[in-house]
Amino acid sequence: MTMRSIIALALALVVIISLVSIWFYPSIQDFMRTNPFWNGIKDFSDEFDATWTESLLDSTQNPESTTLIIIPYSIYKQDDLQEINRFVREGGVLLLLDDYGYGNTLLEQFGLEARFSGNPMVDPLFCYKNEWLPRITDFHPEVTQAGIESVVLNHGTALLEVDSTQVLAMSSESSYLDLNGNTILDDGEPQGPFPVATVSILGDGTVLLLSDPSILINSMVGRDNNHNFLDYIIMQYGQDRELLMDISHLPKSPLDDSKSTLTQTRERIAHPYSVVVVMGIVVSLFLRPWQREEAS
């Protein structure tokens, strides 16, 4: 065996092992479907049968049959904003979950008055373990009738400038916006109750706002009635619709990028045309020795 063939073999081995590692190694990144740990959203994806999409254009093609989930943790381009606006106005259901991201950019684009506060909402009394995990216990009567008693948020914020008729869930009176982050109710810091979930009609579509995307993570989705609440709003406003989740604006690690690329590559290879091409190459390689024999 020559040195060249050994290097080639080693490289091939490295590539294969790397691909296998990337495919099977779980992500530890927040909000990643492949992350089975506390901060991933594997459980939500599995239980709600959510399809992930990297392409906003693909996910907004069929507004009337699609519920789109967006966690806007990076800024949207103007084209994307317009595309989402069109999607909603033409009958799409948008579930926008944000706390400290770029959700307000979308709301501005929609022309809605509601805004994400962007400041931490804490509740020293009605909370799970500590004030950063506030418990929401005031709901719209229809939500209460659905058997939902409490929802726990995780370092979430509040919604401002919301019409009271649009409110689905409110924080308690003991909650407040911790503007300076010292977990003390200082003079001038707004006190609750604050809306944390709302629904608005926009054109032919619906915009659902939730002031904490962390409700989706594995360690939160099963806490209190979080699962039922998500199920309620998804089913109530997007029944029989395909649930798509846009991951193009989520922070991703290189591992997640690699996983995504690998998945896309596999999907492309699995396409019928690709299969035909690959089969052609295999057959031609198989027949090559025979052709040589005939030529000689």
Place this chain on the structure above:
Amino acid sequence: MYHKKSLATLALVLLSLLVLPGGVIMAGNGEPVPHEDPDIAEVHYDEIAILDYYSQLIDTALARTPTNTEVLREKTLFANIPESLGLYLAKFGNATVRISWLIVEIEADIDTINALARQFRLEEMEEQRLQTQDKLNGAYEQLSIIEKSSATSAQILGIPYSPGDSPLGMAYKELEGKIALLRSLLDLFQALLETLPEDSLQELLQDIPEGSLQELLQDIPEGSLQELLQTLLRPTELTLAVEPTAVFVGDWISFKGNLTSGGIALPNREVLLLLDGVPYFNSQTGQDGSYQGQLQIPYNYNPCLTLQALYYPQDSDIGIYLASKSSAVEIQALFYMAGLRLEIRGKSYPGLDCSLFGYFDYGDQPIPAARVIQIYLDRRLISQVSVKDSFELDIPLEPETALGQHRLLVIAPSQKRYAPVASETTLDVVKAVTTIEVSPPRLAFMPFSLNLEGYIYSDFGPVKDAIVEASFGTHIAQATTSQDGTFNVKLATGMNLSLIGTRDISLKINPTEPWNSTADSSWSLVLVNPILIFLIAAALAIIIVTLAKRLRVRSTITVTGAAVPVVVTPATASTEQSRTGITSLSIHRREVKDLRQLTFNLYRRLLRLIQDFTNITMKPHLTLREFTTQCAPIIGPAHRYLDQFTHIIERLLYSKHPPEPADLEKGQELTRYMEESLKHDHA
């Protein structure tokens, strides 16, 4: 070459395996997303928020809104409270809900009783009174549960251990005040029930003989009977007027009204004024049935108040007049509100004052000349001073103040028209870093002592009177820094068995000032033990010299043999000399290596002798043993010497046996025997 390639491949693969997935994952930690793992989240309770929740429950009961009490009570399940508090909060909540409903029912019942009395439906009224009394007794029972559960809750929340004027203590006082209001309300209900005609009317009726009563009733026309009955329990009317209806807290308002019954003034009757439904002030009607007076608006800083007058019959009025309430008058309570901003300037050190800057923001409202503020550090009152609208205070921090974050709360209690205001900030207590400047020696000699000089300072300048503890192995020395922060320590190095090596010197600085941190430093120096080195060197020299002498003697080997032209000592050369020319030789140790060659030479010489004697030539294909076997019949019995020598040679040739002088000596001896034997045979 093959192994190198395999190793290179393996290394490449392993390296790739290590780098690829790991690198990918490590690179995945981008900006942190704001959430925490709820399973391992730290548990934190807010005692003041919990007490406020208790107060809110009582508020809803006092406000006669039992549904709100129920809604609030149902949220108890979701409150973050200590587990041990759960039972008592549940008891408190349930009792508050019950008492909230009972208050509404009792008030309605009292109105019903009054209505029944006006209609002279005495039996129904009595029945209703008894039912209401039962309800009131139930309300008192619930109040007792409320009081007990709040007292137990206070124990659990550690309120007895916190000062009464601390925020926690004040929150509990507020709760106690609200419970007291609840009790006074129930007492009022009890007083109202006790004013109803009850037995007096029964007695009046009983005093009249049965027959005469019948006769009396028959004689009276129907319309007049009604009038007569009405005179027995007369309804009353009460009015109330307040001036002004918008007033600052602490200011006085004038009230006036009339108490009449059927248009007739009721003089010298007590009128109770209820503020927000709770008894607040008593007034007396004059001869014309009017009452008037002034009352002070309490410093409650509640913008909306209601005032209502209540008359209920007492003493001789019982059984004659019925209770009545005036219409409620709304009063707007005015007061000044302010914001309070706090700022800690500079760093905070234990044992030193920290600088607190504060500013009251009154907006367009008048600024008071001075305001008392209370300063709490971690809920403990540490200072109370009077300040202007902006202030800068030096807050003394105790030397024992723990490092880290502390809560500094400033409360400006209510001051007449000024509502209380509070603000909190975080105080980060740190220690000044103590720095050691020392030029450490790099070399030390045992057992000579070591001199360390240095300078200690911190952000506050030289650190004086600090204890400097220097340790070097088991030796410790202490010194104290002078006023200019310098120190000088003499440190014994001691004596031990090491010759040379490195050892650590460590310095530990313990400043006496609590605001300076302790500091330590250590470094290595080379420690030399010159005495032991000298002693060991001397001992080694003696040993080497002695050994050299002994070795010289032992390495001299006496060898006999002619063919070895080596160094011949006169002593050995004269001792032995054979006729065959084999000479006694002195073979030095370094020549022992040549023993092999000497032995072989001796054997070659013997072989030549045998060949000459036997005329048998040693063929190249023959082995030594075959040759000796061939010669044996000619040589005769002497061939055993040749065999023995051959065996020695074979051992030297084919084994790892090193040549020894004994081999050479044995060879020489065998050669000599062989020569003598051959000479004898030849002769």
